Amino acid sequence: MKDELFLRGHRIPMTKEVVRALALERLQLENARHFIDVGAGTGSVSIEAALRYPALDIIAIERKEDALRLLVENVQHFSCHQVRIKSGIAPVPLEISADAIFIGGTGGHLTEIIDWALLNLNSGGRLVMTFILLENFTQALSYLGACSVAELDGREIQVGELTALGQGHYFKPNNPTYLLSCLKSSDQEVQNG
Numbered sequence: 001m002k003d004e005l006f007l008r009g010h011r012i013p014m015t016k017e018v019v020r021a022l023a024l025e026r027l028q029l030e031n032a033r034h035f036i037d038v039g040a041g042t043g044s045v046s047i048e049a050a051l052r053y054p055a056l057d058i059i060a061i062e063r064k065e066d067a068l069r070l071l072v073e074n075v076q077h078f079s080c081h082q083v084r085i086k087s088g089i090a091p092v093p094l095e096i097s098a099d100a101i102f103i104g105g106t107g108g109h110l111t112e113i114i115d116w117a118l119l120n121l122n123s124g125g126r127l128v129m130t131f132i133l134l135e136n137f138t139q140a141l142s143y144l145g146a147c148s149v150a151e152l153d154g155r156e157i158q159v160g161e162l163t164a165l166g167q168g169h170y171f172k173p174n175n176p177t178y179l180l181s182c183l184k185s186s187d188q189e190v191q192n193g
Helices: 017-027 044-052 065-077 110-120 134-146
Strands: 034-038 057-062 083-087 098-103 121-131 150-157 160-165 168-173 177-183
Touching (some): 017 121, 017 150, 034 044, 034 110, 044 057, 044 065, 044 083, 121 134
Parallel strands (some): 034 057, 057 083, 098 121
């Protein structure tokens, strides 16, 4: 889905099209029943997942009031009624376990949210996280490595957009985004701390 299709607010974070496409591929939602989107922002990941997989039960968690209003508007705009919006600061109590969890924002609670995500993932579930700060990526990579997850993988995504300049064109670079993905193995030990 093109980014322009989403209703956007001033300073409300949104996972961009190229990053969203790779994140959704890594989440492997084809056979998933329950999906959780943490730090949902505009809802771009939840909404695209809902449109691709209409039977998927989705919980979108967001803590910021202005982002929550925009998230509600986008869910209504795309008629994605299977997206349930949960206002709160993750980690939050859940009534279900998930087959996949996407973390697009941690609000400074990175390791606590990783522990919570691994605790709430079904065995064989997928965890995908994105970061704009290299320090958060390296902290998450190190922490997940100590959790003995399977298929731990990282990517730096750097995209440029074709932009007119005078009578020519150039690729205007966007800031890089870092993506981590892993699988919760059946013998997963969750770290506390």
